[in-house]
Amino acid sequence: MAEEGSGTSPLGAGVYPKAHVLNRFIAKFVDAIIVAAAGKLVPPVGWLAGLAYVLIADGFSGGRSIGKRLIGLQTVLPRTRDISGFKESIIRNLPLALAYLLFPLPYIGWVLAVAITGFEALLIIGNDQGLRLGDEVAHTQVIDAGQLDLRD
Numbered sequence: 001m002a003e004e005g006s007g008t009s010p011l012g013a014g015v016y017p018k019a020h021v022l023n024r025f026i027a028k029f030v031d032a033i034i035v036a037a038a039g040k041l042v043p044p045v046g047w048l049a050g051l052a053y054v055l056i057a058d059g060f061s062g063g064r065s066i067g068k069r070l071i072g073l074q075t076v077l078p079r080t081r082d083i084s085g086f087k088e089s090i091i092r093n094l095p096l097a098l099a100y101l102l103f104p105l106p107y108i109g110w111v112l113a114v115a116i117t118g119f120e121a122l123l124i125i126g127n128d129q130g131l132r133l134g135d136e137v138a139h140t141q142v143i144d145a146g147q148l149d150l151r152d
Contacts, residue, residue, distance in 0.1 A: 015078055016143045018130040023071045024142055025121070030067030031057055035100070047104075054097050059086030064145070072145045078129075084140050092134035095120055 035050035042049060057065035063075040063083040075084040075092070084092070099113040123132040129141055 015129060016076070016141055016147050018128065019073055019142045019144050021125055021130065023073060023144075024124060024130065027065065027067035027071040027073055030070055031065050034066055051097060051100055054100050055090045055093050056086050057089060058084055058092065058140075059089035062145075063089075068142070068145075073142050074145045075140050075142050077139060078141045079139060084138070088138045088140050092132075092138035092140050094137075095132075095134050 031053070035053055038050040038053060039046040053065075058068070058075040060066075060069075062069070063085075064073065068074060075088070076082065077084055077088065095116055099116040102109040102116075103113040105112075120132040120134070124130050131141060135141055
């Protein structure tokens with residue numbers, strides 16, 4: 001157990017408390033609106049712009065997509081206490097990009113896309129740190145902004 005005031009989390013080195021689940025879902029909903037709008041407003045390249053946003057959104061300044069910035073969340077690398085970049089964003093969002101790629105396929109694509117996003121949502125709810133499959137693979141965690149302690 002860490003001493004009080006030592007700058008490390010009581011959960012262990014590099015582990016942060018789980019971000020509020022509702023905030024994560026609201027932030028992802030905002031990002032989904034942006035993706036859908038890109039597809040409708042800028043055809044035919046809008047669909048590709050939406051896919052690009054799904055992949056790189058969490059690599060923007062401060063590890064925050066537009067939805068995360070509005071809601072007050074950020075994506076970090078808890079082991080190193082760094083903010084995530086584009087590489088981690090692409091890795092952590094591959095399952096969601098797969099769902100986005102499958103969704104245009106009638107029926108089977110819809111079912112698979114809903115299954116992937118539903119599975120990811122259940123992992124967020126059930127995991128102690130709110131980690132989904134993408135977070136486990138990319139070694140990232142979504143936290144409430146301002147929790148990242150950069151002190152040694």
